[in-house]
Amino acid sequence: MDIVKEVIFGFTVALTPTNLLYCFFGVLIGTLIGVLPGVGPAAALSLLLPVTFYVPPVSTIILLAGITYGAMYGGSTTSILVNIPGEAASVVTCLDGYQMARKGRAGPALGISAFGSFIAGTITIFMLILLAPTLASMALKFGPPEYFSLMVLGLSIMVYLAKGSIINALIMVCFGLVLGTIGLDQMTGMPRFTYGINTLMDGVGLVQVVIGLFGVSEVLINVERKFKQEVFETRVKGLFPNREDWKKSIGPIGRGSLIGFFLGVVPGMSVVIPTFVSYIIEKKLSKYPEKFGTGVIEGVAGPEAANNAASTGTLVPMLSLGIPTGASTALLLGALMIHGIRPGPLLIQEAPDVFWGLIASLYVGNAMLLVLNLPLIGLWVKILKVPYHFLFSIILLLCIVGSYITNNNPYDVVIMAIFGLVGYLMKKMNYEAAPLVLSLVLGPMMETALRRSLVLSDGGFDVFFKRPISATFLIVALLILLSPLFLKKKVLKEELKSSE
Amino acid sequence: MNNISLYGNIFWILFSLLTCIESYRAGFGTITKPDSGFFPFCAGIVMLGLGLTAFIKSLGEKGKRRGGDGEGEPIRWWNIPVIIIAIILFALTIEKSGFLINTFLFVAILLKVVEPQSWKKSIIGGLATSIAAEVIFNVIFRAQIPSGILGF
Amino acid sequence: MRQNKKRSVLWFLVISVLFLTSGVALGDTYPKGPVQLVIPFSPGGTTDILWRSISEFAGKNAKATLSLVNKTGGGGIVGTSFVVNSKPDGYTLVSANSDPLNIAPLFTPNTPYSADKDLTFICKIAVFPFTIALRADSPIKTLEELVAYAKANPGKLKAGVAGAGTTPHLIVEMFNKAAGIQITPVPFGGAGEVVPNLLGGHVDLTVISIPPIKSHFLSGKVRVLASFSPTRPKDFPQIPTIGEKGYKTANISTGVGLAGPKGLPESIVKHWEQAMDKTMKDPKVIDIMDKLDGPIVDFKTGEEYKKEILAELEGFKPIVASIKDKKK
Numbered sequence: 001m002d003i004v005k006e007v008i009f010g011f012t013v014a015l016t017p018t019n020l021l022y023c024f025f026g027v028l029i030g031t032l033i034g035v036l037p038g039v040g041p042a043a044a045l046s047l048l049l050p051v052t053f054y055v056p057p058v059s060t061i062i063l064l065a066g067i068t069y070g071a072m073y074g075g076s077t078t079s080i081l082v083n084i085p086g087e088a089a090s091v092v093t094c095l096d097g098y099q100m101a102r103k104g105r106a107g108p109a110l111g112i113s114a115f116g117s118f119i120a121g122t123i124t125i126f127m128l129i130l131l132a133p134t135l136a137s138m139a140l141k142f143g144p145p146e147y148f149s150l151m152v153l154g155l156s157i158m159v160y161l162a163k164g165s166i167i168n169a170l171i172m173v174c175f176g177l178v179l180g181t182i183g184l185d186q187m188t189g190m191p192r193f194t195y196g197i198n199t200l201m202d203g204v205g206l207v208q209v210v211i212g213l214f215g216v217s218e219v220l221i222n223v224e225r226k227f228k229q230e231v232f233e234t235r236v237k238g239l240f241p242n243r244e245d246w247k248k249s250i251g252p253i254g255r256g257s258l259i260g261f262f263l264g265v266v267p268g269m270s271v272v273i274p275t276f277v278s279y280i281i282e283k284k285l286s287k288y289p290e291k292f293g294t295g296v297i298e299g300v301a302g303p304e305a306a307n308n309a310a311s312t313g314t315l316v317p318m319l320s321l322g323i324p325t326g327a328s329t330a331l332l333l334g335a336l337m338i339h340g341i342r343p344g345p346l347l348i349q350e351a352p353d354v355f356w357g358l359i360a361s362l363y364v365g366n367a368m369l370l371v372l373n374l375p376l377i378g379l380w381v382k383i384l385k386v387p388y389h390f391l392f393s394i395i396l397l398l399c400i401v402g403s404y405i406t407n408n409n410p411y412d413v414v415i416m417a418i419f420g421l422v423g424y425l426m427k428k429m430n431y432e433a434a435p436l437v438l439s440l441v442l443g444p445m446m447e448t449a450l451r452r453s454l455v456l457s458d459g460g461f462d463v464f465f466k467r468p469i470s471a472t473f474l475i476v477a478l479l480i481l482l483s484p485l486f487l488k489k490k491v492l493k494e495e496l497k498s499s500e
Numbered sequence: 501m502n503n504i505s506l507y508g509n510i511f512w513i514l515f516s517l518l519t520c521i522e523s524y525r526a527g528f529g530t531i532t533k534p535d536s537g538f539f540p541f542c543a544g545i546v547m548l549g550l551g552l553t554a555f556i557k558s559l560g561e562k563g564k565r566r567g568g569d570g571e572g573e574p575i576r577w578w579n580i581p582v583i584i585i586a587i588i589l590f591a592l593t594i595e596k597s598g599f600l601i602n603t604f605l606f607v608a609i610l611l612k613v614v615e616p617q618s619w620k621k622s623i624i625g626g627l628a629t630s631i632a633a634e635v636i637f638n639v640i641f642r643a644q645i646p647s648g649i650l651g652f
Numbered sequence: 653m654r655q656n657k658k659r660s661v662l663w664f665l666v667i668s669v670l671f672l673t674s675g676v677a678l679g680d681t682y683p684k685g686p687v688q689l690v691i692p693f694s695p696g697g698t699t700d701i702l703w704r705s706i707s708e709f710a711g712k713n714a715k716a717t718l719s720l721v722n723k724t725g726g727g728g729i730v731g732t733s734f735v736v737n738s739k740p741d742g743y744t745l746v747s748a749n750s751d752p753l754n755i756a757p758l759f760t761p762n763t764p765y766s767a768d769k770d771l772t773f774i775c776k777i778a779v780f781p782f783t784i785a786l787r788a789d790s791p792i793k794t795l796e797e798l799v800a801y802a803k804a805n806p807g808k809l810k811a812g813v814a815g816a817g818t819t820p821h822l823i824v825e826m827f828n829k830a831a832g833i834q835i836t837p838v839p840f841g842g843a844g845e846v847v848p849n850l851l852g853g854h855v856d857l858t859v860i861s862i863p864p865i866k867s868h869f870l871s872g873k874v875r876v877l878a879s880f881s882p883t884r885p886k887d888f889p890q891i892p893t894i895g896e897k898g899y900k901t902a903n904i905s906t907g908v909g910l911a912g913p914k915g916l917p918e919s920i921v922k923h924w925e926q927a928m929d930k931t932m933k934d935p936k937v938i939d940i941m942d943k944l945d946g947p948i949v950d951f952k953t954g955e956e957y958k959k960e961i962l963a964e965l966e967g968f969k970p971i972v973a974s975i976k977d978k979k980k
Contacts, residue, residue, distance in 0.1 A: 178544060189756060327721075330696070345867055393629065421584050
């Protein structure tokens with residue numbers, strides 16, 4: 001019963017009026033900043049970090065938690081409304097969220113995204129309390145070979161994401177892997193494929209690629225023809241998810257929470273991968289997988305729950321091992337260290353008020369997000385009523401600013417424009433952008449994991465098969481890659497049967 | 501419309517060949533001690549295989565029309581280069597002329613060209629957008645966007 | 653308690669007003685917006701911990717918002733060259749660790765910058781020594797046992813290091829040479845990435861500075877065999893130095909400083925030099941550095957730091973050359 005007592009203690013720390021005010025402020029700023037593409041939670045946090053210097057530790061964390069969740073949600077908002085993923089973690093939300101908006105269902109999409117995030121937050125915070133120590137030691141079982149195999153598995157499930165040709169999806173995967181190698185070699189620091197272009201030294205920016213492939217190319221497709229009708233269905237059908245939406249979404253939200261949390265625990269997994277995994281699993285489980293990508297609510301609910309859950313998951317290694325696994329957790333770590341608190345195995349004993357206050361404040365941040373954003377949905381939906389022949393220029397402007405402010409480099413905008421054109425051509429030729437984005441995220445991690453594994457094993461490839469976790473991943477990946485062959489036969493047989 | 505996917509596949513074959521050559525030049529290393537070029541080389545080889553498969557497949561296919569193409573209004577293809585060039589010009593001049601001026605020109609020109617509006621509407625739209633954007637990004641969010649010759 | 657509460661409400665209001673108005677209030681003076689400080693190693697490593705602990709003080713003294721960005725890879729080359737290629741406007745600075753400047757270029761041919769020509773040094777702030785550590789459940793209990801095991805099993809022991817061409821990497825190679833053994837260094841993106849791989853048993857040992865492993869050392873999960881420093885660590889006198897054990901050659905540490913791309917205006921250099929000088933003299937910062945148990949304050953001007961780095965570079969040249977020779 002100790003835990004219950006501790007949790008209640010945590011809430012008494014978090015729920016003072018001042019702290020609630022901080023939380024509200026954090027969520028508000030976070031949401032506003034998150035709506036700006038290119039500024040993810042990490043950038044938002046670092047912008048506001050100096051403020052936290054004057055604030056007691058628990059309030060700092062509450063403020064930061066509010067900003068993280070707010071910015072994450074803000075990123076989804078632009079994905080749904082105008083097909084600009086604010087960051088890579090909301091790419092998947094574009095796939096069905098934007099299509100829902102075009103059908104006049106932006107409200108339910110935004111609503112389920114907020115509710116899904118909240119539910120995922122609730123589930124995962126309890127998991128964090130109960131499972132953190134066990135999970136932390138599990139995450140340690142992942143060495144370079146396990147990472148490599150996990151990445152291989154991650155890429156092979158792309159087969160299920162493909163709407164059209166599997167070969168095309170795999171070509172996109174390879175294209176992403178090649179793009180990911182541009183820049184300085186992570187292992188040696190040698191420049192590769194940069195051809196003397198300074199902007200490419202740091203690699204092809206993920207934010208620029210994503211904004212180009214989704215935001216810009218969508219505009220290009222829309223202005224290609226004279227607008228016979230508006231791009232968006234103007235008759236808005238309901239601001240909130242209806243009963244049927246809920247029935248469809250509750251499963252995906254639950255699964256998304258679990259997937260997000262467990263993948264988030266693994267250091268280096270990032271928040272992007274869980275969203276893809278969740279989407280693919282929902283598509284696989286669905287009775288109408290062919291409808292994914294045309295605006296089904298499951299495709300929004302699952303990934304949105306997953307990215308929220310993953311950001312809670314990343315706290316496990318941070319709090320129990322002192323290992324920050326991404327930019328956001330590193331900032332949280334920094335905020336704690338300013339106050340002389342060092343996360344690690346001793347945190348719960350040394351600073352219980354911070355530990356339980358943090359857990360409680362995460363939850364308060366989640367709840368605040370819901371309270372703040374539900375009333376905003378109506379406002380966001382109104383944006384879509386702006387005629388498209390005017391709206392398109394604002395969308396493009398958002399794309400430009402978003403890709404510029406990540407590095408203040410005008411050539412980043414040029415890269416975005418190029419990928420806008422690439423994305424347009426890809427749409428014309430039936431290539432999908434999502435596999436490209438995932439492999440661009442996974443590629444660099446996969447390469448370093450491969451090369452590190454080979455140093456560890458003195459060059460033996462058997463290392464990937466000798467270690468049980470790694471071997472399991474590879475076998476599953478192989479089964480997935482081969483499954484279309486069996487599936488096709490089955491489909492053929494069924495077709496034959498029905499024609500008889 | 502078989503042509504379009506045929507060209508696509510030829511592009512990927514050429515692209516993967518180029519990747520392989522360039523990766524080899526970056527240094528392949530050995531299979532037990534891979535260097536910078538090893539990983540992109542492997543990706544290139546797989547891509548080449550996929551491209552060839554797709555190419556052979558697309559040769560075999562009869563002309564299948566994609567749904568949606570060729571329906572409705574004629575394609576206004578010139579809008580695509582106009583937008584891309586406008587974005588690139590915006591980027592390349594922003595450090596000299598500044599955010600406010602660029603935004604105004606960008607929005608006004610696109611409104612006039614892409615889905616032609618009257619001059620009045622285009623200019624008002626450009627002005628409104630640029631002032632609003634300046635306030636939002638430079639004043640509220642303190643983003644470091646160059647102010648250029650106007651100096652604020 | 654009550655006063656505390658009142659105070660924090662007040663701060664809250666002040667801060668909200670400041671945030672909303674600061675965009676308008678700031679004039680033409682540098683810095684106008686947030687300054688990006690690139691940390692060329694992973695979060696959770698010593699360099700990262702050091703900057704995150706003092707960045708608020710530094711930011712306050714420089715009247716700037718310091719936004720810390722980790723760009724890892726290539727033993728610090730990736731992050732450093734990002735800054736080398738950025739605009740010298742004072743809005744992109746780098747944590748100038750000595751190893752990507754004077755060790756990594758010796759291991760990596762065609763390093764895309766030179767310490768002599770492509771950077772403007774602002775100052776040096778600290779220096780940190782390293783230790784040799786392994787999991788507490790390892791059968792190897794002392795440095796002698798480690799050497800004996802390594803002699804019996806050449807090439808079998810794998811040491812996680814912060815990156816190819818970092819100080820820990822050089823230390824491993826120098827220790828190998830001094831003891832006549834062969835431990836294979838495995839490069840990661842920074843010490844922050846090494847720690848989970850050490851705890852998970854994916855590498856056998858690591859050469860690392862104390863801050864990233866401190867809590868694991870205190871909780872008994874990690875054993876430290878020796879320290880590569882002239883004297884025993886102040887708070888952990890039970891750790892012997894490598895010199896006591898009879899290996900005098902591997903005694904090098906990493907310097908940390910601040911630098912920008914070449915052509916950084918003199919006024920900005922002075923601005924930061926003064927701010928950092930003030931920061932490193934702040935009793936609160938000295939207290940923080942004490943608690944970290946790794947970095948030791950060592951303030952030098954940019955010119956002095958540059959000279960030191962270039963002198964070290966000359967010193968490392970023959971060592972690295974002989975290591976490379978032996979490999980062939």
